[in-house]
Amino acid sequence: MIGLPKRALIWLALPATVFLFAFFILPLIFVAADSFSGGGSAYGRVVSDPVFWAGLKGSFVIGLAAPLFSLVVGYFVSLHLASKSERIRTLLMFGISLPLTFSGLIVAYGFILTFGRAGFVTSLLAEIGADPAVIGGFIFSPLGLGFTYSYYLIPRVVMVLLPPLVNFDYAQINAAKSMGASGFRAHLDILLPQLIPGFISAFCLTSAVAFGAYGTALALVGTQVNILPLVLYSKISETGSDLPAASAISVILMAICILITALAETVSARKSRTTSRRKVIVA
Amino acid sequence: MIRFDNVAYRYGDGEGGISNVNLRVEKGELLAVIGPSGSGKSTLLKLLAGFMEPQSGSIWIDGKDVSGVAARHRDLGIVFQSYALFPHMTVLENVAYPLRLRGVDRAERAERAIKALGEVGLSSAADRLPATLSGGQQQRVALARALVYQPKALLLDEPLSALDASLRTEMRDLITHVQRTAQIATIHVTHDQEEALSMADRIAVVHRGEILQVASPKDLYDKPFNATVAAFVGKANLWVGDVVSSACVRTEFGDITCDASDWVAGDRVNVMVRPEAIIPLTGDQNPKHAANCFDGTLVQDRFLGAVRRYDLSIAGSVITGETGDRGSLSRISIPSDSVRLLPLQDD
Numbered sequence: 001m002i003g004l005p006k007r008a009l010i011w012l013a014l015p016a017t018v019f020l021f022a023f024f025i026l027p028l029i030f031v032a033a034d035s036f037s038g039g040g041s042a043y044g045r046v047v048s049d050p051v052f053w054a055g056l057k058g059s060f061v062i063g064l065a066a067p068l069f070s071l072v073v074g075y076f077v078s079l080h081l082a083s084k085s086e087r088i089r090t091l092l093m094f095g096i097s098l099p100l101t102f103s104g105l106i107v108a109y110g111f112i113l114t115f116g117r118a119g120f121v122t123s124l125l126a127e128i129g130a131d132p133a134v135i136g137g138f139i140f141s142p143l144g145l146g147f148t149y150s151y152y153l154i155p156r157v158v159m160v161l162l163p164p165l166v167n168f169d170y171a172q173i174n175a176a177k178s179m180g181a182s183g184f185r186a187h188l189d190i191l192l193p194q195l196i197p198g199f200i201s202a203f204c205l206t207s208a209v210a211f212g213a214y215g216t217a218l219a220l221v222g223t224q225v226n227i228l229p230l231v232l233y234s235k236i237s238e239t240g241s242d243l244p245a246a247s248a249i250s251v252i253l254m255a256i257c258i259l260i261t262a263l264a265e266t267v268s269a270r271k272s273r274t275t276s277r278r279k280v281i282v283a
Numbered sequence: 284m285i286r287f288d289n290v291a292y293r294y295g296d297g298e299g300g301i302s303n304v305n306l307r308v309e310k311g312e313l314l315a316v317i318g319p320s321g322s323g324k325s326t327l328l329k330l331l332a333g334f335m336e337p338q339s340g341s342i343w344i345d346g347k348d349v350s351g352v353a354a355r356h357r358d359l360g361i362v363f364q365s366y367a368l369f370p371h372m373t374v375l376e377n378v379a380y381p382l383r384l385r386g387v388d389r390a391e392r393a394e395r396a397i398k399a400l401g402e403v404g405l406s407s408a409a410d411r412l413p414a415t416l417s418g419g420q421q422q423r424v425a426l427a428r429a430l431v432y433q434p435k436a437l438l439l440d441e442p443l444s445a446l447d448a449s450l451r452t453e454m455r456d457l458i459t460h461v462q463r464t465a466q467i468a469t470i471h472v473t474h475d476q477e478e479a480l481s482m483a484d485r486i487a488v489v490h491r492g493e494i495l496q497v498a499s500p501k502d503l504y505d506k507p508f509n510a511t512v513a514a515f516v517g518k519a520n521l522w523v524g525d526v527v528s529s530a531c532v533r534t535e536f537g538d539i540t541c542d543a544s545d546w547v548a549g550d551r552v553n554v555m556v557r558p559e560a561i562i563p564l565t566g567d568q569n570p571k572h573a574a575n576c577f578d579g580t581l582v583q584d585r586f587l588g589a590v591r592r593y594d595l596s597i598a599g600s601v602i603t604g605e606t607g608d609r610g611s612l613s614r615i616s617i618p619s620d621s622v623r624l625l626p627l628q629d630d
Contacts, residue, residue, distance in 0.1 A: 174334055175367035177354045179381035179432070189380075193371045 028254070035247035042244035052249065055231035058142060059211050062227055063260075066146035066153055067206035071199060073150065074157025081158065082165035089166075097159075099152045104215030111148045111220065115139045142225050148216055153206040160202035164195055197267050204264030208257045228253050284310055285331065285436050285468050290340035292326055293492075301326050301492040304340070308436070311466040313459070314497075315479035318489035319515065324472045327489070328440055331470065333357045345435050360429030360467075364441040366421045368413040374400065374424050375409040381432040399427040402461060419450045426458065430465055437462060439471040443478060451475075455482050476516050480504065488512050509625050510553040517557065518592075520603055523627065524554040532624060536598040539575050541622035553625040558592065560621030561604035564614040573616035577602070581612050 004012075035042050046052050077096070081089050099107065114120050117136030126132045138144040168191065176186035214229040223230050228249065235246035285308040293300035301323040308314045316324045329335045331342055333354030341348050349357055368377050375396050382392035400406045403423035413421055422442060429437060439458070443451045459482050462469050473479055479486050480500040487497045488511075496508040507513035510521050524532040524539070526546040532539050532554055539554065546552060564573060579597035590605045593612055604615060 169365055169367060171363045171365050171367035172369060174332070174354070175361065175363055176369075176380070177334075178332055178357070178359055178361045179428075180355045180358075180384040182355060185384070190369055 031247045031250050034244055035251050037244050037247075042242070042248040045242065045245050046248045046252070049245075051226065051231055051234075052228075054226040055228045058226040059228040059256075061142060062146050062149065063207045063211040065143065066149040066210040067157075067203050069146065070150040070153035070157050070206050071203055074154045074202065075161060075195075075199075077154065078158050078161040078165050081162055082168070089162075093158075093162075096155050098155075100155050102152070104152075104213060104217075105219050107148065107151055108216045108219035111139050111151070115144075140221050140224070142227075145217055145220060145225060145227075146210070148220060149210050149213060153209060156206050156209065157202045160205060161195065161198050164198045168194065197270070200267045201264045204260045204267070208260040208264075211260065212253060212257050284308065284343075284345055285470065286343040287327075287331075288341045288343065290327075290330060290337045290342060292330055292335060292338050299323060299326065299492065301330075301489070304494055306487060306494065306497070308468045308470055310468050311463070312484045313462055313469040313471060313482060315471045315473060315483035315486045316489055317473055317476055317479045317486060317515070320474065322489045323492040324474075324489045325440065326492075328438055328470065328472050331436075332359060332361055332438060358432075358435045359438055360432070360434035360436070361438045362422075362425045362429050362440065362442045364444060366413075366425040366442075366445075368421055368424055368428075370413055372413075373409065374405070374411050374413065374416070377413065377424055378428045378431050381428065385432060395431055396427075399431040400424070402430075402464070403427045403457065418446050419454060422446065422454055423457070426461060430461065430467070433465075434467070437465070437467050437469040439469065439473075441473055442471075443473070443475070451478070458482065480516070486516070488515060490515070504557075506623070507555070507625065510555065510628050513553075513555045513623075513625060518603065518605075520554075520556045520558065520561075521625075522554045522600060524552050524624075526550040526552060526624070532622070534600065536600040536602075537575075537577060539617060539619075539622055541575075541619045541624070543624055546624060551627045553627055555623045555625055556602075556617055556621055558603045558605040559590075560618060561602065561606075562616045562618065563593075563604060563606050563608055563610075563612050564616055565608070565610055574619045575617035575622075576614060577617070578614050584612070 081092055081096075084092065102110075112119065115122060115136070116139065117132055119136060122130075122132050122136040125135050139148055172190050173183075173186045176190050177183065181189065212229060214233070217225065217227060217230055218233060221230075223234050232246055232249040232253065235242050235249065285306070287304045287306040290304045291300070291302050293302070299321055304327060306314070306327075316327060318324045326335070330337050331344075333349065333352060333356075336351065341350050343349065344357060344359070369380065372380065375393065378396040378399050379392040382395060387395070397406055397409060400409055400423075403426050405420060405423045405427065408416060408420060408424075413424065416424065425442070442458070443454050446454060455478060458471075471479070471482065480503075483500055485497055485499055486503050488495045488503070488508075490511055496503060496512050498506070503512065503516050507516060507519075510519075513519040514521060522534045522536075524534040526543045526548055527533050527538065528548055529544045529546075530540055530542065532541060532543055532552065534554055541554075543552075562573065564576065577595075577597045579595035579602065581593060582596045582601065583592075583594035585592045590607055591609060592603065592605050595602045595604065595612065595615060602615065602617075606612075
């Protein structure tokens with residue numbers, strides 16, 4: 001495709017393959033093997049531990065709430081960006097993508113400095129009578145954690161939703177209006193249904209990220225909030241660490257994230273197949 | 284009935300828009316609006332549809348001033364250039380959508396949608412998605428959808444531009460048939476003059492935001508208002524000439540005998556002759572009986588199938604003619620009654 005022989009292309013793919021193997025496949029094999037080191041008893045210990053179930057529940061809540069919130073905000077941001085010229089859109093996208101370059105720890109400290117008990121926003125709100133203990137305590141709660149996650153989930157939503165919104169034929173909205181639909185009804189009946197694959201894709205992507213996020217959560221709430229990555233952390237850091245159980249939780253966590261990502265991939269693959277079929281027929 | 288009263292709209296950058304447009308489209312009439320890109324014809328349509336509001340003047344639909352009335356309350360059927368079909372709905376759902384918005388019950392809207400699809404010869408595709416249809420079929424769905432709720436007027440925004448030539452001819456006939464059957468006032472915006480000439484009852488020529496002429500296709504072709512209209516509608520030879528007398532005009536390549544009684548000697552004019560009116564003379568024809576005979580050199584000869592379009596260079600000027608004759612060409616005659624004198628334009 002780029003004018004290089006097949007053999008050269010294989011060589012070009014080699015570094016990435018080695019990297020993937022050394023830092024993902026190999027550790028995964030070790031972790032999976034470790035989780036079965038006691039004949040699978042580690043899984044028994046994990047599922048009989050109420051802390052694991054509380055962590056799983058907490059992760060599902062965050063993996064659902066944070067993506068939903070990000071989806072709503074990200075949709076409106078994308079809608080706004082799609083209405084701008086390409087030049088302005090590129091500039092704004094640069095700003096919106098910036099949070100993705102920060103590590104989870106930096107984001108956590110940034111939120112503590114902004115929304116923490118002595119944070120900038122908390123102090124400002126305290127000036128108008130808000131209780132700093134309530135406002136400042138919010139980001140250390142599970143919902144606050146979800147709110148913090150949305151800082152780097154929203155750009156991901158925008159990146160998924162913006163292309164279909166930019167490519168959308170807005171004549172369809174005008175057509176619906178000319179037939180008697182209000183602007184709201186036209187969006188509801190015409191635009192939103194066509195964005196459903198994008199919504200599912202963005203939701204799964206951000207849900208997988210929220211499910212597996214670790215650094216931000218640890219920096220913000222330590223092990224005070226029960227979510228799976230922090231339960232896993234407690235298994236290897238606290239006294240009486242249980243490495244096979246930690247490995248078992250890793251495998252479970254990995255399986256959930258892969259399932260969610262696979263769902264997103266399936267949806268976007270189906271979507272691209274439909275689009276390409278449409279293009280062929282129209283051509 | 285549609286009426287534009289002194290309607291004006293200029294875009295912020297001062298480029299484009301329309302000025303002082305006065306138009307009238309009667310019930311059952313098909314008015315084609317033609318003009319080059321950026322002439323303002325789409326602006327005219329958007330203003331009528333309610334997607335933009337005029338800066339001055341007023342638009343009337345069925346005797347009601349629709350200034351400030353939202354697009355959804357104007358009750359107009361629109362066929363968009365891109366068809367604007369809803370890809371997530373089946374053909375039937377697309378056509379039934381305007382009825383759904385009007386609260387028509389499910390059974391009745393299915394029945395009416397099927398009937399509308401039948402009128403455009405597409406009832407068998409009711410359960411298909413638009414993406415599985417050809418361009419021509421999508422066009423038919425768009426037409427059925429625009430007419431199913433019996434709107435007050437039909438607006439066609441370059442509806443045939445995305446179709447190939449053979450399908451375009453077929454669709455022209457279909458649109459004309461459906462429009463005539465529905466007896467609906469229709470505005471058809473197009474840049475394709477042949478499309479306008481073949482479909483419209485009347486044609487409005489828009490140039491730089493102004494309507495230059497509104498006339499029947501035949502009048503527009505035979506009696507264009509000026510050189511711009513003549514050049515845009517069909518092919519035309521346009522030469523600058525000086526009126527010599529009430530029966531003669533002088534051009535760069537010689538004097539032409541014609542009716543110049545509406546002009547006075549010394550007037551500068553545009554001399555217009557349609558290519559198909561020019562008669563090529565072969566050796567055995569007697570030139571004494573032919574008017575305005577000129578000898579020249581063949582500089583371009585294009586075979587177009589049914590006709591042959593040629594350029595003859597005569598004393599530095601080029602005369603374009605069309606003929607079915609395939610013999611050699613070096614002499615032509617311009618019949619006096621085919622010559623039309625038009626006011627000279629600065630640009």
